[in-house]
Each structure stands twice: as C-alpha cells, then as structure tokens.
Amino acid sequence: MSENIIDPATAADTSAASDAEASGPIVDLSGVTFGYTATPVIEDVSLTVDSGEYVAIVGPNGSGKSTLMRLMLGLLGPDAGTARLFGADADRFGDGERVGYVAQQATAAEEMPITVREVVKMGRFPYVAVGNLPAEGSGVDDLFEDPIGTTRRTANAVSGRLTDADWAIVDDALTTVGMSAFADRRIGQLSGGQRQRVFIARALAGEADLLVLDEPTVGVDAESVDAFYDLLDALNDAGITVILIEHDLGAVVEHADRVVCLNREVYFDGPADEFVESDALARAFGTGARFLAGGAE
Ligand SMILES: Nc1ncnc2c1ncn2[C@@H]1O[C@H](COP(=O)(O)OP(=O)(O)OP(=O)(O)O)[C@@H](O)[C@H]1O
Numbered sequence: 001m002s003e004n005i006i007d008p009a010t011a012a013d014t015s016a017a018s019d020a021e022a023s024g025p026i027v028d029l030s031g032v033t034f035g036y037t038a039t040p041v042i043e044d045v046s047l048t049v050d051s052g053e054y055v056a057i058v059g060p061n062g063s064g065k066s067t068l069m070r071l072m073l074g075l076l077g078p079d080a081g082t083a084r085l086f087g088a089d090a091d092r093f094g095d096g097e098r099v100g101y102v103a104q105q106a107t108a109a110e111e112m113p114i115t116v117r118e119v120v121k122m123g124r125f126p127y128v129a130v131g132n133l134p135a136e137g138s139g140v141d142d143l144f145e146d147p148i149g150t151t152r153r154t155a156n157a158v159s160g161r162l163t164d165a166d167w168a169i170v171d172d173a174l175t176t177v178g179m180s181a182f183a184d185r186r187i188g189q190l191s192g193g194q195r196q197r198v199f200i201a202r203a204l205a206g207e208a209d210l211l212v213l214d215e216p217t218v219g220v221d222a223e224s225v226d227a228f229y230d231l232l233d234a235l236n237d238a239g240i241t242v243i244l245i246e247h248d249l250g251a252v253v254e255h256a257d258r259v260v261c262l263n264r265e266v267y268f269d270g271p272a273d274e275f276v277e278s279d280a281l282a283r284a285f286g287t288g289a290r291f292l293a294g295g296a297e
Pocket residue numbers: 036037041059060061062063064065066067068
C-alpha cells in the first residue's frame with residue numbers, strides 16, 4: 001500500500017469501513033426496491049456478499065442486473081430498503097479504490113491514444129498526493145458511465161506523479177494479468193480479451209479487494225474468455241471478492257461459487273451447482289428456458 005494517500009475526507013470512511021468489514025459483509029442489501037419510474041425494476045431484494053466470495057448475477061435481458069450492481073456500488077440510491085458497501089451507506093461510501101469495476105468491452109478504445117501502462121497507472125490515482133487530484137470526471141461513477149474517457153483523463157492527471165513504489169505496483173499488476181509484454185502497446189491495438197485483462201490490472205494497481213464486472217466477456221473470442229476466467233479464478237483464490245454479471249450460464253456454473261438469479265426479484269440465491277438443478281432458470285427466464293453449456297435458450 002502506498003504511503004501517499006492523504007485524503008482526510010476518505011480516511012475516516014476507510015477506518016470505519018475496515019472496522020465494519022471485520023464483522024460484516026462487503027455488500028449488504030436489505031429490502032431494496034428501486035424504479036427509474038413509478039414501476040420498480042428491483043423489488044424487495046435482500047442479499048449479502050461476504051469477503052472472498054465469487055458471486056454471479058444472472059437473469060434475462062432487462063431483469064435489473066446492472067441496476068442491482070449500481071445499487072450495490074451506491075451509484076443509485078434505493079427507493080426503499082438499505083444498501084451498504086464495506087459497512088458504510090453505499091451512496092456515501094468514500095473509499096472507491098477498494099472497488100475495481102470492469103465494464104463490457106468498450107469499442108471506443110480503438111482510437112484511444114494511451115498505452116497499457118498508462119491505463120494501469122490510473123489505478124494509482126487514489127494514492128497520489130492531495131493537490132494533484134484531477135478535477136471532476138474521474139470518480140467511480142464516471143468510470144462506470146465512461147470507462148474510456150475517465151481512464152484517459154485520470155491517466156493524464158497522474159502522469160509523472162507516481163513514486164517508484166507506485167510504478168512497482170503497476171508493473172506487478174501487469175505481470176499478474178500476463179500483460180507485461182504489452183505494457184507500451186496502445187490499448188486500442190489489443191484484442192478484446194487482452195483489453196479486459198488490462199482493466200483488471202488497473203483494479204489490481206488500485207489494490208481493489210472487490211472486483212465488480214458487468215458482462216466483461218461480451219465480444220471476446222472463446223479462447224480469451226477461458227483465459228479471462230482462469231485469471232478471475234486465480235484472483236478469487238488470492239482473496240479478492242468477485243461479483244460478476246454474466247449471460248453465459250455455462251461459464252457461471254463452472255467458475256462462480258454462488259449464483260443470484262434475478263428478474264426484478266431474486267428467484268434463486270445459492271450454490272452454482274444447485275442452480276443448475278433448480279427450476280429458477282425456467283421461472284426467471286421463462287418456461288422454455290433450458291440450461292445449456294454456453295447459455296440459456
Ligand atoms: N437509466 C435508465 N432509465 C430508465 N430505465 C432504465 C434505465 N436503465 C435501465 N432501465 C430499465 O430498467 C430495467 C432493468 O435494466 P437493467 O439494465 O438493470 O437490466 P439488465 O438485467 O442489466 O439488462 P441487460 O441484460 O439487457 O443488460 C429495464 O427495463 C431497463 O429498460
């Protein structure tokens with residue numbers, strides 16, 4: 001951990017969150033209901049995620065998966081119920097570097113004129129000294145809405161401000177995801193799978209202990225998908241908590257320990273192998289749904 005973190009505003013939250021983490025779950029949703037309009041898209045959802053878990057959230061299109069993730073991360077506030085993250089109110093959680101977010105593959109990265117190392121270096125942004133912090137448009141919510149633009153802005157902002165220790169962390173993260181050889185390559189010149197590994201490295205450089213991924217392998221070729229999931233498995237084995245939205249039910253059952261099946265409300269929450277045997281798939285996806293290796297039909 002870098003010693004450059006000097007943000008009194010988040011320091012209090014950090015210690016409060018650490019205290020809470022020792023005794024409580026990382027994510028704690030209780031009776032959460034939310035609608036963008038008067039009609040709820042999430043209704044009375046209660047679930048907790050403990051440190052070290054590997055949880056997949058599945059459900060048909062429009063079933064509320066991304067909305068649930070936003071509620072977990074405090075990017076949306078519940079209409080009813082409570083959402084807590086690392087023991088703090090999720091929408092007031094101030095320790096964003098503990099959460100690494102990996103979005104769906106962003107095609108906008110094609111033209112992005114920054115290198116792999118610059119993207120990963122962005123993970124050190126929360127640790128640069130106060131006074132060097134970039135302005136608006138570089139926070140977790142911006143990362144959620146605009147991963148590419150936020151990465152570019154923040155990478156520029158931390159340029160030249162990292163210590164040798166920070167750079168060592170950046171290089172370690174690249175090694176962990178197997179992308180050291182590509183460090184000076186432009187991010188836009190990578191395959192989709194390689195790019196997603198780089199975004200994981202950015203989260204690792206930020207010393208995130210929770211990885212949240214929203215359909216990270218959409219558009220990624222099958223071989224790279226396997227390597228990507230192997231990496232997630234290894235990170236989870238190393239103690240990182242993983243929450244994954246994934247449409248590929250075969251991958252979910254193979255890799256995740258726990259499945260939450262959602263369609264506005266929770267249809268199933270339990271071990272992945274029990275999900276295969278349950279009737280939750282048919283109930284949540286429709287009676288015609290069958291379990292197939294590689295997805296629901
Ligand atoms: N910003 C928004 N404003 C209004 N409605 C929204 C908004 N975002 C999502 N919705 C609606 O909320 C419902 C749940 O959407 P959400 O994106 O959470 O589902 P999802 O399960 O992630 O879908 P998908 O699998 O297609 O990505 C959908 O009916 C969607 O149209």
